[in-house]
Each structure stands twice: as structure tokens, then as C-alpha cells.
Amino acid sequence: MAKPGYVKAAATGMAAGLNKGFIVTKRELKQKPSYRRGRKGERVSLVREVVREVVGFSPYERRMIELIKIGSASTFKRALKLAKKRLGTHRRGTKKRNEMSEAVAAMRRKA
Secondary structure, X not given: OOOOOOOOOOOOOOOOOOOOOOOOOOOOOXXXXXXXXXXXXXXXXXXXXXXXXXXXXXXXXXXXXXXXXHOOHHHHHHHHHHHHHHHOOHHHHHHHHHHHHHHHHHHHHHO
């Protein structure tokens, strides 16, 4: 894969050399639907928000919130460890811990 911002040099029309090849006009292609995979849509975010409001947090999430509320570095790390154990990967665990931290901050703002 080329680095971002890299622009390929124009073809010379010769059969040999660094920029060899037939000279063609570059077509501007429409973006593939697969490129937006994983992006959160409006509807999905609304549904998740409503579900979270109605159902609340799962037991392990509540435990994470308690650990985060204590506020020491060790309990913050313990919260990540718990999330990693439940969710499988470090990245998912970190994301969940950040989500729970935001939830705690929102609770503090509300109160």
C-alpha cells in the first residue's frame, strides 16, 4: 500500500523505465459501499441510546463503574482488566472502559 498523500508519476508512454506504460485518462470512481463499513449510522445510535436508557448497565459494567468511581490508577487498570476478560481483546476493553468513564462523568454532571 502506498503512503497517504503519495501521487503516482504520470506514465511516459514508453515500454521501459520507471514510469512505463500506456497513457490513459484516470476515471473518478464512485466510492464503494464497503468503505463505510463499521461507521455508526443515525438510526443505530438512536436505538442503542434508547436500549441503554431502558435496560441500563450489565452487571460487569456496573462493577467497572464502581471501580472507576473509586478513581485510583490501580482501580482504573483493574477496570480495564475486567473488561478485557469479558470482551476478549485489549482494544475492546479500552473502548468499554472509556465508555464507562464517560457514563460516570455524565452521572456526575447530572447530579
